[in-house]
Amino acid sequence: MKPKVGVFSFTSCEGCQLQILNLEDEIPVILDKIEFVNFREAMSEKGQDYEIAFIEGSVSRESEIAELKKIRERAKVLIAIGACADLGGVNVLKNYHPQETWLRTVYKRTDLFTDTIPVKRIKDVVSVDYVIPGCPIDKKEFLRFVQELLLGIKPRLPDYPVCVECRIRGNVCLVEQGKWCLGSVTLAGCNAICPTYREACIACRGLVEEANIESLTNILMQNGLSREEIREKFKVFNGLEGIKI
Numbered sequence: 001m002k003p004k005v006g007v008f009s010f011t012s013c014e015g016c017q018l019q020i021l022n023l024e025d026e027i028p029v030i031l032d033k034i035e036f037v038n039f040r041e042a043m044s045e046k047g048q049d050y051e052i053a054f055i056e057g058s059v060s061r062e063s064e065i066a067e068l069k070k071i072r073e074r075a076k077v078l079i080a081i082g083a084c085a086d087l088g089g090v091n092v093l094k095n096y097h098p099q100e101t102w103l104r105t106v107y108k109r110t111d112l113f114t115d116t117i118p119v120k121r122i123k124d125v126v127s128v129d130y131v132i133p134g135c136p137i138d139k140k141e142f143l144r145f146v147q148e149l150l151l152g153i154k155p156r157l158p159d160y161p162v163c164v165e166c167r168i169r170g171n172v173c174l175v176e177q178g179k180w181c182l183g184s185v186t187l188a189g190c191n192a193i194c195p196t197y198r199e200a201c202i203a204c205r206g207l208v209e210e211a212n213i214e215s216l217t218n219i220l221m222q223n224g225l226s227r228e229e230i231r232e233k234f235k236v237f238n239g240l241e242g243i244k245i
Contacts, residue, residue: 002033002034002035003033003034003035003051003052003150004034004035004036004037004047004049004050004051004052005034005035005036005037005039005050005051005052005053005054006036006037006038006039006047006048006050006052006053006054006071006075007020007036007038007039007040007041007042007053007054007056008038008040008053008054008055008056008071009040009041009056009057010055010056010057010058010059010060010064010067010068010084010085010122011057011058011059011060011061011064011084011091011119012056012057012058012082012084012085012089012091014040014041014056014057015082015135015136016056016081016082016085016134016136016137017039017040017041017042017056018041018136019136019137019138019139019142020042020137020139020142021041021042022139023139023142023143026143030143030146033146033150034052034146034150037049037050038050048074049074050074050075051075051076051077052075052076052077052078052079052149053071053072053074053075053077053078053079054079054081055068055071055078055079055080055081055085055122055128056081056082056084056085057082057084057085057089057091058084058085058088058089058091058092058119058120058121058122059117059119059120059121059122059124059125060091060094060116060117060118060119060120061113061115061116061117062115062116062117063115065125068122068125068126069125069126071126072126072127077129077130077149078122078126078127078128078129078130079128079129079130079131079132079145080121080122080123080128080130080131080132081131081132081137081142082132082133082134082135082136082137083133083134083135083204083205083206083237084135085121085122085131086121086122086131086132086133086206087121087133087204087206087237087238087239087240087241088119088120088121088239088240089135089204089237090135090236090237091119092119092235092239092240093235093236093239094118094119095118095119095239095240096235096239099116119240120240121240124240130145130149130155131157132145133157133187133189133204133205133206134189134190134204134205135204135205135237138189138190138191141189157187157189158187158188158189159208159209160188160208161183161184161185161186161187161188161208161211162183162184162186162187162188162190162192162195162201162205163183163184163192164188165188165189165190165191165192166183166192166195166196168192169191169192169196171192171195171196174195174198174200175219175220175223178223178224179200179223180200180220180223180225180230180233181195181200181201182200182201182202182203182216182233182234183195183200183201184212184216185203185207185208185211185212185213185216186201186203186204186205186206186207186208186211187205187206187207187208188205188208189205190204190205202233202236202237203233203234203236203237203238204237206237206238206241207238207241207243213243213244213245217230217245227245230245231243231245
Protein backbone atom coordinates (compact mmCIF):
# COMPACT_ATOMS: atom_id res chain seq x y z
CA MET A 1 0.00 0.00 0.00
CA LYS A 2 1.32 3.43 -0.94
CA PRO A 3 2.05 5.91 1.89
CA LYS A 4 -0.63 8.57 2.17
CA VAL A 5 0.59 12.17 2.11
CA GLY A 6 -0.93 15.51 3.05
CA VAL A 7 0.43 18.89 1.97
CA PHE A 8 -0.83 21.70 4.19
CA SER A 9 -0.59 25.44 3.95
CA PHE A 10 -0.46 28.01 6.73
CA THR A 11 0.57 31.67 6.35
CA SER A 12 2.52 31.78 3.11
CA CYS A 13 2.37 32.59 -0.60
CA GLU A 14 2.03 28.86 -1.35
CA GLY A 15 5.03 29.07 -3.68
CA CYS A 16 6.51 25.90 -2.17
CA GLN A 17 3.41 23.92 -3.13
CA LEU A 18 3.75 25.29 -6.64
CA GLN A 19 7.35 24.08 -6.72
CA ILE A 20 6.08 20.55 -6.06
CA LEU A 21 3.57 20.92 -8.89
CA ASN A 22 6.36 22.21 -11.11
CA LEU A 23 7.76 18.67 -11.14
CA GLU A 24 5.67 17.98 -14.25
CA ASP A 25 7.86 15.20 -15.60
CA GLU A 26 8.29 13.47 -12.25
CA ILE A 27 4.73 13.76 -10.88
CA PRO A 28 3.52 10.52 -12.59
CA VAL A 29 6.44 8.64 -11.00
CA ILE A 30 5.75 10.23 -7.61
CA LEU A 31 2.06 9.28 -7.81
CA ASP A 32 3.11 5.70 -8.49
CA LYS A 33 4.89 5.62 -5.13
CA ILE A 34 2.72 7.78 -2.83
CA GLU A 35 -0.92 8.87 -2.61
CA PHE A 36 -1.81 12.49 -1.98
CA VAL A 37 -4.97 12.66 0.15
CA ASN A 38 -4.85 16.36 1.02
CA PHE A 39 -3.09 18.97 -1.13
CA ARG A 40 -4.64 22.44 -1.20
CA GLU A 41 -3.07 23.62 -4.47
CA ALA A 42 -3.69 20.38 -6.35
CA MET A 43 -6.96 18.77 -5.25
CA SER A 44 -10.29 19.53 -3.61
CA GLU A 45 -10.41 16.40 -1.42
CA LYS A 46 -9.50 16.87 2.24
CA GLY A 47 -8.57 13.40 3.47
CA GLN A 48 -7.28 13.13 7.03
CA ASP A 49 -5.82 9.61 6.91
CA TYR A 50 -2.27 10.62 6.01
CA GLU A 51 0.99 9.26 7.41
CA ILE A 52 3.32 11.94 6.05
CA ALA A 53 2.56 15.66 6.35
CA PHE A 54 4.36 18.44 4.54
CA ILE A 55 3.73 21.82 6.17
CA GLU A 56 4.18 25.07 4.29
CA GLY A 57 3.93 28.50 5.92
CA SER A 58 4.32 29.94 9.38
CA VAL A 59 1.75 30.24 12.14
CA SER A 60 0.29 33.73 12.41
CA ARG A 61 -3.26 33.15 13.67
CA GLU A 62 -4.49 31.71 16.94
CA SER A 63 -6.75 29.26 15.07
CA GLU A 64 -3.77 27.81 13.20
CA ILE A 65 -2.20 26.47 16.40
CA ALA A 66 -4.98 23.94 17.05
CA GLU A 67 -5.07 22.98 13.36
CA LEU A 68 -1.33 22.35 13.30
CA LYS A 69 -1.48 20.26 16.46
CA LYS A 70 -4.17 18.05 14.90
CA ILE A 71 -1.97 17.48 11.86
CA ARG A 72 0.95 16.55 14.13
CA GLU A 73 -1.22 14.05 16.01
CA ARG A 74 -2.25 12.32 12.77
CA ALA A 75 1.10 12.32 10.96
CA LYS A 76 3.86 9.81 11.69
CA VAL A 77 6.34 12.07 9.88
CA LEU A 78 6.04 15.87 9.70
CA ILE A 79 8.23 17.93 7.38
CA ALA A 80 8.42 21.73 7.42
CA ILE A 81 8.92 22.98 3.86
CA GLY A 82 10.14 26.44 2.92
CA ALA A 83 11.47 29.46 4.76
CA CYS A 84 8.12 30.43 6.30
CA ALA A 85 7.67 27.04 7.97
CA ASP A 86 11.34 26.64 8.85
CA LEU A 87 12.34 30.17 9.88
CA GLY A 88 9.13 32.18 10.05
CA GLY A 89 10.07 33.78 6.73
CA VAL A 90 9.22 37.30 5.68
CA ASN A 91 6.03 37.00 7.73
CA VAL A 92 8.15 37.63 10.84
CA LEU A 93 8.68 41.24 9.76
CA LYS A 94 5.25 42.06 11.17
CA ASN A 95 6.52 41.08 14.63
CA TYR A 96 8.70 44.20 14.64
CA HIS A 97 5.77 46.60 14.41
CA PRO A 98 2.64 47.19 16.54
CA GLN A 99 -0.30 45.30 15.06
CA GLU A 100 -2.35 48.46 14.61
CA THR A 101 0.50 50.05 12.64
CA TRP A 102 0.87 47.33 10.02
CA LEU A 103 -2.88 46.70 9.77
CA ARG A 104 -3.46 50.38 9.05
CA THR A 105 -0.51 50.54 6.64
CA VAL A 106 -1.51 47.47 4.64
CA TYR A 107 -5.31 47.43 4.90
CA LYS A 108 -6.16 51.03 5.94
CA ARG A 109 -8.24 49.66 8.83
CA THR A 110 -7.53 47.87 12.10
CA ASP A 111 -10.63 45.71 12.60
CA LEU A 112 -9.41 42.86 10.37
CA PHE A 113 -7.73 39.58 11.38
CA THR A 114 -8.53 40.00 15.04
CA ASP A 115 -7.07 36.58 15.89
CA THR A 116 -3.66 37.35 14.41
CA ILE A 117 -0.69 36.67 16.70
CA PRO A 118 3.09 37.17 16.49
CA VAL A 119 4.48 34.84 13.81
CA LYS A 120 5.81 31.46 14.94
CA ARG A 121 7.86 28.81 13.19
CA ILE A 122 6.31 25.35 12.89
CA LYS A 123 8.85 24.02 15.39
CA ASP A 124 7.67 26.62 17.90
CA VAL A 125 4.28 24.85 18.03
CA VAL A 126 4.89 21.15 17.29
CA SER A 127 7.82 18.80 16.85
CA VAL A 128 9.29 18.71 13.33
CA ASP A 129 10.98 15.60 11.95
CA TYR A 130 12.65 17.14 8.91
CA VAL A 131 13.06 20.45 7.13
CA ILE A 132 13.31 21.32 3.45
CA PRO A 133 14.54 24.93 3.45
CA GLY A 134 14.38 27.74 0.90
CA CYS A 135 12.13 30.43 -0.48
CA PRO A 136 10.75 28.69 -2.34
CA ILE A 137 12.00 25.13 -1.89
CA ASP A 138 14.11 23.64 -4.67
CA LYS A 139 11.89 21.15 -6.51
CA LYS A 140 14.77 18.77 -7.18
CA GLU A 141 15.68 18.79 -3.50
CA PHE A 142 12.06 17.96 -2.66
CA LEU A 143 12.11 15.06 -5.10
CA ARG A 144 15.36 13.71 -3.67
CA PHE A 145 13.96 14.07 -0.15
CA VAL A 146 10.84 12.04 -1.01
CA GLN A 147 12.93 9.34 -2.67
CA GLU A 148 15.19 9.01 0.39
CA LEU A 149 12.22 8.99 2.75
CA LEU A 150 10.51 6.18 0.81
CA LEU A 151 13.76 4.19 0.73
CA GLY A 152 14.07 4.46 4.49
CA ILE A 153 17.16 6.65 4.22
CA LYS A 154 17.40 9.60 6.61
CA PRO A 155 17.14 12.66 4.34
CA ARG A 156 20.14 14.95 4.68
CA LEU A 157 20.81 18.56 3.79
CA PRO A 158 24.17 19.98 2.66
CA ASP A 159 26.51 20.89 5.52
CA TYR A 160 28.37 23.64 3.69
CA PRO A 161 27.56 27.25 2.73
CA VAL A 162 26.21 28.70 -0.51
CA CYS A 163 29.73 30.00 -1.25
CA VAL A 164 30.78 26.45 -2.17
CA GLU A 165 28.09 26.16 -4.84
CA CYS A 166 28.87 29.68 -6.00
CA ARG A 167 32.53 28.74 -6.58
CA ILE A 168 31.54 25.55 -8.39
CA ARG A 169 29.41 27.61 -10.78
CA GLY A 170 32.33 29.94 -11.41
CA ASN A 171 30.58 33.03 -10.13
CA VAL A 172 32.56 36.17 -9.35
CA CYS A 173 32.18 36.82 -5.59
CA LEU A 174 29.89 39.77 -4.84
CA VAL A 175 31.57 40.48 -1.50
CA GLU A 176 35.01 40.56 -3.12
CA GLN A 177 33.55 43.18 -5.47
CA GLY A 178 32.71 45.35 -2.49
CA LYS A 179 29.00 44.40 -2.40
CA TRP A 180 27.04 42.48 0.20
CA CYS A 181 25.96 38.84 0.20
CA LEU A 182 25.09 36.40 3.00
CA GLY A 183 26.15 33.29 1.09
CA SER A 184 29.16 32.54 3.30
CA VAL A 185 26.91 31.83 6.32
CA THR A 186 23.88 30.40 4.50
CA LEU A 187 23.04 26.72 4.11
CA ALA A 188 23.67 25.52 0.55
CA GLY A 189 21.31 23.48 -1.60
CA CYS A 190 19.92 26.16 -3.93
CA ASN A 191 22.81 25.86 -6.39
CA ALA A 192 23.63 29.50 -5.60
CA ILE A 193 20.80 30.67 -7.81
CA CYS A 194 20.69 34.28 -6.55
CA PRO A 195 24.46 35.07 -6.81
CA THR A 196 24.49 33.37 -10.21
CA TYR A 197 22.10 36.09 -11.38
CA ARG A 198 24.15 38.74 -9.55
CA GLU A 199 21.64 39.06 -6.72
CA ALA A 200 22.87 38.83 -3.15
CA CYS A 201 22.09 35.70 -1.12
CA ILE A 202 19.73 36.79 1.65
CA ALA A 203 19.85 33.58 3.68
CA CYS A 204 16.39 32.16 2.88
CA ARG A 205 17.70 28.63 3.60
CA GLY A 206 18.82 29.55 7.11
CA LEU A 207 22.30 29.48 8.55
CA VAL A 208 24.92 26.83 8.03
CA GLU A 209 26.19 25.15 11.20
CA GLU A 210 28.84 27.22 13.01
CA ALA A 211 28.19 30.21 10.76
CA ASN A 212 30.78 32.92 11.40
CA ILE A 213 28.43 35.90 11.58
CA GLU A 214 31.06 38.10 13.24
CA SER A 215 33.60 37.63 10.44
CA LEU A 216 31.03 38.33 7.71
CA THR A 217 29.79 41.38 9.62
CA ASN A 218 33.32 42.80 9.79
CA ILE A 219 33.83 42.28 6.05
CA LEU A 220 30.49 43.83 5.12
CA MET A 221 31.23 46.80 7.36
CA GLN A 222 34.52 47.24 5.48
CA ASN A 223 32.36 47.26 2.33
CA GLY A 224 30.42 50.19 3.73
CA LEU A 225 27.38 48.65 5.44
CA SER A 226 26.44 49.64 8.98
CA ARG A 227 25.65 47.08 11.70
CA GLU A 228 22.02 48.13 11.52
CA GLU A 229 21.89 47.58 7.77
CA ILE A 230 23.43 44.11 8.15
CA ARG A 231 21.01 43.28 10.96
CA GLU A 232 18.07 44.31 8.77
CA LYS A 233 19.20 42.00 5.96
CA PHE A 234 19.33 39.00 8.31
CA LYS A 235 15.90 39.87 9.70
CA VAL A 236 14.18 39.32 6.34
CA PHE A 237 14.32 35.54 6.66
CA ASN A 238 16.00 34.82 9.99
CA GLY A 239 14.23 37.22 12.32
CA LEU A 240 13.50 34.54 14.92
CA GLU A 241 16.98 33.04 15.03
CA GLY A 242 18.35 35.52 17.57
CA ILE A 243 21.33 36.51 15.43
CA LYS A 244 23.58 38.92 17.32
CA ILE A 245 25.23 41.62 15.24
